[in-house]
Amino acid sequence: MTAYSSILEKEPFSAVQSKKGKLLLTEIKKSVLHHYKNCPEFKALLDNRDFNVQKDFNLEDFPYFPASIFKKFDLLSVPKGQIIKTLYSSSTSGQPSKIMIDKITSDNQILALNKIMMNFLGKQRRHFIIFDTEETIESSQGELSSRGTAIRGMLSLARKISFVLDKDLNLNAEKLKVALFGKEENEKVCFFGFSWLFYNVYLKNKENKEVFNFFKKTSSRDNIILHIGGWKKLRDINVSKEDFNNNLEEMFFIDKGKITDVYGMTEQLGTVYPDCEYGYKHMPLYSEIIIRDTNTLKPLPPRQVGFIQFLSPLPHSYPGISVLSDDLGKIIGIDDCKCGRMGKYFVFEKRSEKAEMKGCGDALNI
Template sequence: MSEPGVFTLPQPARERILLPALRELTEHHREHSAEYRRILAALDHRPGRAYRTLSELPWLPVGLFKRHTLRSVPAGEVFRVLTSSGTTGEVSRVYLDRAAAAAQQRALAAAMRTVVGRARLPMLLVESRAVLRDPGALPARAAGVLGMMGFGRDHAFVLDEREAPDPAAVAAFLHRHGGRPFLVFGFTFLVWSRLYDLARQHGWDLSHGLLIHSGGWKRLTDRAVDNREFRERFTSDTGLRRIHNFYGMVEQMGTIFLEGPSGDGLYCPDFADVLIRDPVSWRVLPVGEPGVVQVLSTLPRSYPGHVLLTEDLGVVHGVDDGDWPGRRFSVLGRVPRTEPRGCSDSYPGRAR
């Protein structure tokens, strides 16, 4: 059902490929973005500088996308503006031309085929259709749902138009499709607080399901539910065993870091990598030491989002020693005193 996809490169080969590509992107954005050019000048990163390792490349804090217009295409070529799900009124804005939007969708598809395969499975969305009604810029939550819907068919929604649970809709979906493979997608907090609770209440068998979920761990931590318990309780109470968490952000939309089959960590696609930095010295930390997550991707070309310092804490668990090649890591939470955000963390607070 699944296929090799884009989680194939051992770490040494990955770095040999990524370094020249990211150097080229740095010069591309320097040439096409005046804002980025000024930032590099302020950091004393001059044109033609020789970057010998990924860690030497200039990174931008993701917060800059909330305060600056960072794009590397003319305003008239902007096809879509993606916005993050910040809760304080400040949101990131990411500018895509048509080529960038298409590249993001291709990259997402290649990553998802690793676990989903090429067949479009019946799909259960732990969402409401109401979240998709946005005529302008796409918030991260809606963009994530729309991006995933293309991998399924005969879509059913766990939540009704008022964003309340709709057990009849889920029961009807399972009656039609529950006896053979089907796909489930949702943001982590909603999957736990809505689908898991409903499945346990109604005794639903989800053993043929494949769950893809992301974001919202802060609320689950508040409930003392970690990734291991999440997986174990879904398996024991609903029969659902095929579960893949993923990590991504609007500032690098299309680049997803996907959990391996055994749940041993998140993995980088072949066109991306992750570093963990000390929050004081900014040095790159070794395996096992937690710090601030830095993400690198060759995907962003219409805006300078190819090397970003996130507002998340994480830790690398190992390199070339897990389900798939490359670095495997976990996200531990938000950096203290940064704005809590996340697609499902912005969900209306009716469920407690």
């Protein structure tokens, strides 16, 4: 039984926004008190901003930590002895985020992830063919990379797993063959991995008829691709989401509609945001989104682009309950997505790139 079991017992997309808002606020208030009492840095943040934890508040008024704070401080809300693993974010901008997880947080995350993903994947567990190497999920002294963390998180959804990349991250055709042709009849397959690794495999094998044939011969309308990890590396090589989907559709013989991008942040693992069939990401009952104007930092109405802030009561061992990311997105609507899921739904627009060198720096770059 976890501290937040009540909210996690409910289905992730079942409640309309007005009902969800109340349920979530109650859970977040409990969580605020826990972190305020146990995390000196969290207390300092709230005290500095004259935020009274005893008074009623709206989520929009609740202070946030920027995600980058986890790169600079080891933030803990439980005694260090209770930490069972430490996660590190991908470090596209230098220092990685460091997130320390206790059993309660871990259980919350696993439960939330399962509930959310099962809503998208269905209850029948799949054979996960993972486009990564097995070494990625091996922890070193309790520490895990972001790739390892994300893959491990998904393993609980699988009935069977197969890794198909070698240590050097090249596709091992033999392993792929065994995974594809050794599957049981009617077994549903989920190809899973980081977006850039999928694309790497595509680039290196786009002329490889043998690999194309493997996919062709084992194609099934039940197969899906789940990819995570964001677009930064792909954008660096000018690959759009459309290019990505077209190329993977061609190679894997999977309809574009079954290629799903999953968005999430290391600072709030467990609450993940897969695209629905209409291309939107949905807020589960376990977290809330606020979009903030990038200059005024005030909350924005739907369809206006700003910084993405996520609030969730699930983090217990670290004060990641209100995190402002430097990713940009916009809320599309509330309770009215054609897919039928309730609550707010949004799209991720882009990362806010490293601040442009102003003036002195823009004279020449040859």
